[in-house]
Amino acid sequence: xxxxxxxxxxxxxxxxxxxxxxxxxxxxxxxxxxxxxxxxxxxxxxxxxxxxxxxxxxxxxxxxxxxxxxxxxxxxxxxxxxxxxxxxxxxxxxxxxxxxxxxxxxxxxxxxxxxxxxxxxxxxxxxxxxxxxxxxxxxxxxxxxxxxxxxxxxxxxxxxxxxxxxxxxxxxxxxxxxxxxxxxxxxxxxxxxxxxxxxxxxxxxxxxxxxxxxxxxxxxxxxxxxxxxxxxxxxxxxxxxxxxxxxxxxxxxxxxxxxxxxxxxxxxxxxxxxxxxxxxxxxxxxxxxxxxxxxxxxxxxxxxxxxxxxxxxxxxxxxxxxxxxxxxxxxxxxxxxxxxxxxxxxxxxxxxxxxxxx
Numbered sequence: 001x002x003x004x005x006x007x008x009x010x011x012x013x014x015x016x017x018x019x020x021x022x023x024x025x026x027x028x029x030x031x032x033x034x035x036x037x038x039x040x041x042x043x044x045x046x047x048x049x050x051x052x053x054x055x056x057x058x059x060x061x062x063x064x065x066x067x068x069x070x071x072x073x074x075x076x077x078x079x080x081x082x083x084x085x086x087x088x089x090x091x092x093x094x095x096x097x098x099x100x101x102x103x104x105x106x107x108x109x110x111x112x113x114x115x116x117x118x119x120x121x122x123x124x125x126x127x128x129x130x131x132x133x134x135x136x137x138x139x140x141x142x143x144x145x146x147x148x149x150x151x152x153x154x155x156x157x158x159x160x161x162x163x164x165x166x167x168x169x170x171x172x173x174x175x176x177x178x179x180x181x182x183x184x185x186x187x188x189x190x191x192x193x194x195x196x197x198x199x200x201x202x203x204x205x206x207x208x209x210x211x212x213x214x215x216x217x218x219x220x221x222x223x224x225x226x227x228x229x230x231x232x233x234x235x236x237x238x239x240x241x242x243x244x245x246x247x248x249x250x251x252x253x254x255x256x257x258x259x260x261x262x263x264x265x266x267x268x269x270x271x272x273x274x275x276x277x278x279x280x281x282x283x284x285x286x287x288x289x290x291x292x293x294x295x296x297x298x299x300x301x302x303x304x305x306x307x308x309x310x311x312x313x314x315x316x317x318x319x320x321x322x323x324x325x326x327x328x329x330x331x332x333x334x335x336x337x338x339x340x341x342x343x344x345x346x347x348x349x350x351x352x353x354x355x356x357x358x
Contacts, residue, residue, distance in 0.1 A: 029194075036186055041179045049178035052291060057185045058246045060287040063271040064189075064196055064280065065239030070269070071277035072200055073232035074212030075125050076133050079140035080240055080268040085260035086114040086144060087241025088248035089154045092163050095249075096156060103170050107188075107245040114241025115234045117144070122233030126226055129215075141262050148257040164254030181250045188246060192239055197280050199235065208232050209278070240268075270325060274332055276341030285340035294321050 044053060066080050091110030095101050117140070124136040148154050155163050168175040168184075175184045199205055207228040210218035219225050248255045267290060275286020298317055305312035332339055 033190055036190075037183065041183065044179075044182075046178045049182050051295065053182050054178065054185060054251055056287055056291045057182065057189050058243055058251055059268070059271065059291060060284050061185075061189050061192055061246065062240050062243035062268050063275065063283040063287050064193060065236045065243065066268045067272045067275075067277065067279070067283045068196060068200070068208070068239070069232050069236035070272055071279065071282070072205065072212060073208040073229065073236075075122070075229060075232060076130065077137040077236075078134050078262070078265050078269065079121060079137035079144075081260045081262060081264035082141040082144035083114045083118055083237045083240040084244025084247060084264060085148055085257060086117045086237075087111050087244035088255065088260065089148055089163070090114070090241075091245035091249065092165065093154060093156075095165065103168055103175075103249070107242055107249070110245040111238040111241035114244070115238040118233045118237025118240075119230055122230055122237075125229045125233065138262075141265055145257050145261065160256075162254055162256045163248075165249050166253070168249060175250065185246050185250055188242060192242070193280065196235075196239070200280065204228070204231060212278075270329060273329055274339055276339030277337070279338070279341035281344065282339050282341030285344065289340065290325075293324065297321055297324065 040053065062080065062084060065083075066077065069075050069077050087107070087110035089110075090113035091106045094109045095103070095106040121137055121140040125133050128136060149161065152158070155161055170184065173180070175181055200208070207218070207223050208231075210221075210223050211225060211228045211232075215225055218228070244260065248259070252259060271286030271290050272283065273286070274289055275284070276282025297320060301312050301317050301320065304310075336342055
């Protein structure tokens with residue numbers, strides 16, 4: 001509301017102007033969760049679950065953890081694949097070595113172990129930042145790849161170096177069909193997504209963003225950089241570790257260290273960049289984009305080859321995907337650094353005032 005005081009025009013905001021957007025956001029989230037839990041299992045096919053929905057849900061959870069560290073705290077990390085591997089292998093060790101270990105508890109143990117590893121490799125963030133911190137986290141990736149490949153204890157001394165799990169069960173509920181796997185992973189994503197949304201709005205979330213914007217000024221006003229940075233590494237690594245356990249247990253079933261290579265770390269970083277740095281919604285957008293784009297390109301190039309009579313090899317499709325990913329990353333960094341989440345926000349604002357823009 002605009003009013004005049006002492007010859008000047010001033011603006012006052014009513015309480016309902018602040019409450020209504022919050023209520024709208026909560027209603028949208030409730031409808032989205034209801035659609036994901038109720039409508040999607042009834043409409044989607046097994047192929048859609050295995051090829052799109054299941055990797056999208058798990059990678060969204062991993063991208064959420066990366067976004068907390070990179071987007072909200074500003075600490076560049078290239079070791080996300082290592083934290084996923086720690087979560088998967090430690091959850092496997094707890095699951096097969098402890099009789100009667102619940103599946104959910106094993107995954108939380110894997111996330112807790114990933115937290116410890118993340119804090120250990122996050123200690124260099126107290127002294128270095130930027131490219132130097134990225135190299136430090138890259139060392140975590142190479143170190144974990146070597147450990148899980150050479151130390152037989154993590155694979156229970158498997159001769160092939162591959163581990164596998166079967167007969168997943170939660171409270172007498174068998175998680176074996178694609179629909180049940182999707183619902184199981186979606187429950188983790190919903191819980192951690194709501195937790196992250198509230199966490200970034202809390203005092204610790206504001207400390208992360210202050211460190212991201214200007215760490216020296218944040219320290220001057222009383223924010224402890226050591227606590228803020230290490231807590232970001234801890235929360236991020238825990239979420240990524242749980243996502244790694246879900247990726248190994250539910251999506252793959254059997255895996256080897258190559259499943260969590262440096263390519264996985266770059267893939268998660270691309271999700272955050274394309275989806276939107278410092279945005280919970282951007283993690284979902286980035287994961288959806290990265291999961292759907294290769295399938296769409298594969299079908300498009302196959303159809304193009306069939307129409308033109310040309311044979312398009314699998315290697316060419318892979319190269320085209322890499323070129324498209326690289327071009328999109330450069331485009332988003334130059335044109336829209338806040339990614340798809342910003343485009344979504346701008347679109348909502350335009351629709352809210354359409355067709356009267358003024």
